[in-house]
Amino acid sequence: MFVSDALQSKIERLANQHYPCEYGGILTGLKTSIGWLLMDVEVPHAWQASPTQFTRQVGSLNSYLSQLYAISEGQLQYLGEWHSHPDGPTRYSQQDARSMAEISLEAGVKNVTPLLWIVRSGNTTSHQLYVWRQDKLHPLTHHE
Numbered sequence: 001m002f003v004s005d006a007l008q009s010k011i012e013r014l015a016n017q018h019y020p021c022e023y024g025g026i027l028t029g030l031k032t033s034i035g036w037l038l039m040d041v042e043v044p045h046a047w048q049a050s051p052t053q054f055t056r057q058v059g060s061l062n063s064y065l066s067q068l069y070a071i072s073e074g075q076l077q078y079l080g081e082w083h084s085h086p087d088g089p090t091r092y093s094q095q096d097a098r099s100m101a102e103i104s105l106e107a108g109v110k111n112v113t114p115l116l117w118i119v120r121s122g123n124t125t126s127h128q129l130y131v132w133r134q135d136k137l138h139p140l141t142h143h144e
């Protein structure tokens, strides 16, 4: 797992712009045999959010992802989802786990082990990344 400081700051900035509501989008980058290289985040053009819930519309994200995949000759791809939890915790909810289960089964996604990045927004920010694997979300460290 590799995440640059710039990408981490970008997620914090986006999350805090929408505080006290949740906010989020998708993660893109490279997946190799030894890990993930997160390159960017993209936000949806339409979404529903409250302080305890975030639902993105697919809309323009699908065409963004197909263009990214095509121009990078399949190197850059959809890696997963991210959203904020205003004032925490960075623990996933039961709804988060259900959403990741659905995403892992979506035929168009081509990613059976999607990532979930939860950022705590508000006065104190913190981060936790998970990978959906074997029907569960597993916490990831920066070393994986």
Ligand SMILES: [Zn+2]
Pocket (backbone or CB within 6 Å): 083, 084, 085, 092, 093, 096, 118
């Ligand atoms: Zn959540």
